[in-house]
Amino acid sequence: QKEVEQNSGPLSVPEGAIASLNCTYSDRGSQSFFWYRQYSGKSPELIMSIYSNGDKEDGRFTAQLNKASQYVSLLIRDSQPSDSATYLCAVNKGVGSGNTPLVFGKGTRLSVIA
């Protein structure tokens, strides 16, 4: 079983719709969870971090964490064409403070259609 799994997509949504991106992880000791956005040819850009079960909202983005189900999701409301990118789910490896190297999924490619 891969450590962090994401659907590779592409996920296509119309402009203005909600995009829902999902991620599962295998290490029950993980404590820190992140979503990065990566445009083609660029480096990953951090958009959300979440450490506790539940929802965390920041502007149009909402991250959801369920540690019992080992599941993390990202919702993007009012999707814009500029949101078209690959979204990477990342989880810290190992047990500890949570400040450890990250394990990434392969990413989900999102396409927002105008």
Add this chain to the structure above:
Amino acid sequence: DTGVSQNPRHKITKRGQNVTFRCDPISEHNRLYWYRQTLGQGPEFLTYFQNEAQLEKSRLLSDRFSAERPKGSFSTLEIQRTEQGDSAMYLCASSAAGQLSYEQYFGPGTRLTVT
């Protein structure tokens, strides 16, 4: 407030040559990470430092790879006797250890092409 910087941004080298990359982290960050990313994959962890101490090396890091952070500020990643399989984007990230936030911020990356 400057972010993570990396140099060079692009490097083309011939197989068998040695290359060295530099990373300058965010100034108040004491943890520095190196990752490698190939097309269609997420970044893969290579090694990381807290201040000048190298805390962990991935099994991906063969003995041709070496990383240093001599004064706990910038870091270098050297690849000796490059192979075509080393072609990738090399990413550096930094974070502030000891804080409640464990966020890692990436630099722009160094794209290595081995011909």
